[in-house]
Amino acid sequence: MGWHGTDDTQRQAAPADPGRRRLFAGLAGLAAALGLPRNGARAQRPEHAPFRPGMAVGARPYGLPSPFQRGVVRRWLNWMLPSRLTNVAFTPLADLEGVITPNGLHFERSHAGTPVIDPARFRLKVHGLVERPLAFTLDDLKRLPAVSRLHFIECAGNNSLNWKRPQVNAVQFTHGMLSCSEWTGVRLMDVLTLCGLKAGARWLLAEGADGAAYARSVPRALWDEALLVFAQNGEALRPEQGFPLRLLAPGTEGSLNVKWLHRIEVGDAPWLTREETARYADLQDDGKARLFTLIQEVNSVITLPCPERPLKAHGPQRLSGLAWSGHGRVKAVDISFDGGRNWRSARLEEPVLPKCLTRFHLPFDWRGEELLLQSRAVDEKGNVQPTYAENLRVKSANQVYHNNSITTWRVMPNGEVRHVRVD
Numbered sequence: 482m483g484w485h486g487t488d489d490t491q492r493q494a495a496p497a498d499p500g501r502r503r504l505f506a507g508l509a510g511l512a513a514a515l516g517l518p519r520n521g522a523r524a525q526r527p528e529h530a531p532f533r534p535g536m537a538v539g540a541r542p543y544g545l546p547s548p549f550q551r552g553v554v555r556r557w558l559n560w561m562l563p564s565r566l567t568n569v570a571f572t573p574l575a576d577l578e579g580v581i582t583p584n585g586l587h588f589e590r591s592h593a594g595t596p597v598i599d600p601a602r603f604r605l606k607v608h609g610l611v612e613r614p615l616a617f618t619l620d621d622l623k624r625l626p627a628v629s630r631l632h633f634i635e636c637a638g639n640n641s642l643n644w645k646r647p648q649v650n651a652v653q654f655t656h657g658m659l660s661c662s663e664w665t666g667v668r669l670m671d672v673l674t675l676c677g678l679k680a681g682a683r684w685l686l687a688e689g690a691d692g693a694a695y696a697r698s699v700p701r702a703l704w705d706e707a708l709l710v711f712a713q714n715g716e717a718l719r720p721e722q723g724f725p726l727r728l729l730a731p732g733t734e735g736s737l738n739v740k741w742l743h744r745i746e747v748g749d750a751p752w753l754t755r756e757e758t759a760r761y762a763d764l765q766d767d768g769k770a771r772l773f774t775l776i777q778e779v780n781s782v783i784t785l786p787c788p789e790r791p792l793k794a795h796g797p798q799r800l801s802g803l804a805w806s807g808h809g810r811v812k813a814v815d816i817s818f819d820g821g822r823n824w825r826s827a828r829l830e831e832p833v834l835p836k837c838l839t840r841f842h843l844p845f846d847w848r849g850e851e852l853l854l855q856s857r858a859v860d861e862k863g864n865v866q867p868t869y870a871e872n873l874r875v876k877s878a879n880q881v882y883h884n885n886s887i888t889t890w891r892v893m894p895n896g897e898v899r900h901v902r903v904d
């Protein structure tokens with residue numbers, strides 16, 4: 482598959498799997514029975530595609546994916562980072578359906594490892610420009626009114642490997658610093674109100690309990706929507722996602738969503754921490770940097786087909802992908818088969834929620850011709866995803882964050898899919 486071209490990729494692909502051929506034969510038989518076009522040797526009559534289940538296993542206290550899903554894992558690029566403690570593990574977007582990321586596959590970006598935190602000893606301290614500085618236990622927080630919201634988290638560095646030319650041939654590595662969950666927590670404002678905000682409160686510092694004491698300044702404009710979350714898709718946060726508590730500021734760059742959150746200091750100006758000056762700032766051509774470019778822009782990518790999911794047969798195909806915007810709802814997604822000359826509207830899967838992944842679909846027919854597949858998202862504020870060239874025109878060549886340009890997948894006559902640049 483395409484991503485094997487990236488030579489120091491972790492070799493975690495599924496081992497050759499005899500059950501798979503049987504399963505595919507079964508699917509082909511189904512297609513034939515449904516009257517779908519016959520495809521050479523693949524289409525079989527059902528009686529020629531026997532199915533025998535394997536041995537049964539006993540009850541497990543915590544369920545795991547089928548052993549046939551061994552290849553559906555987070556992956557990382559060894560050359561990107563000096564050590565496994567400073568971690569970037571990408572979500573396998575090509576293997577997922579719908580919009581929810583299973584918890585074990587949520588991407589992970591941790592600057593100083595994943596701390597182990599005993600929830601019984603955990604405290605969230607709130608101080609600074611407040612009437613009553615307080616320390617909350619996790620139980621204290623859980624007694625406040627809770628809300629559940631579906632939102633994506635995307636690292637500002639998503640797709641940054643491909644600023645000037647495609648460098649990685651896998652959707653896992655172009656866009657896999659993107660995940661989406663149902664998050665449950667309490668409103669940041671409820672906690673701040675309990676402490677009593679003082680006049681002049683305009684910024685707060687959110688600090689994590691990891692080795693880096695990772696910290697970000699959060700402006701007042703984002704407080705109303707922000708949550709302090711303790712659960713992810715129904716269960717407690719995973720350690721990699723910030724157990725027991727993280728900040729969630731919907732639609733903002735991942736780095737603002739401080740994990741292992743244990744301290745909030747309220748102030749009247751930003752702190753200008755390392756992570757908002759030396760990092761997560763956009764260096765311009767004149768050597769100055771734009772700070773606090775916090776909102777993730779409108780974006781989309783086709784996850785089927787893609788380099789990891791080539792086309793396997795002529796005839797009807799399922800095209801599908803993900804669109805999102807930190808500004809609100811996705812309004813439309815257009816698909817091009819010819820590198821941006823002609824466009825057709827994709828169907829958006831309901832519900833279309835603000836600052837959440839939206840799944841799109843567009844069935845098409847393929848007869849082996851070469852395609853230049855693109856998706857272009859538009860959000861409810863009218864923002865349109867830029868082409869490769871437009872993105873480079875409006876942003877500095879020095880910039881590494883916030884690449885939301887249109888991705889092109891070139892489908893070859895043999896069905897293989899490659900990441901190419903099309904202006």
Ligand SMILES: Nc1nc2c(c(=O)[nH]1)N[C@H]1C(S)=C(S)[C@@H](COP(=O)(O)O)O[C@H]1N2
Pocket residue numbers: 587588589590591592593634635636637660688689690691695721722723734735736737738739740741742
């Ligand atoms: N405490 C702490 N919070 C953190 C980080 C970190 O290293 N330490 N990384 C940030 C970055 S850069 C991103 S993109 C997101 C990633 O969230 P995830 O690991 O849950 O996907 O967490 C953010 N919050």
Ligand SMILES: [Mo]
Pocket residue numbers: 590635636637638735736
């Ligand atoms: Mo990030």
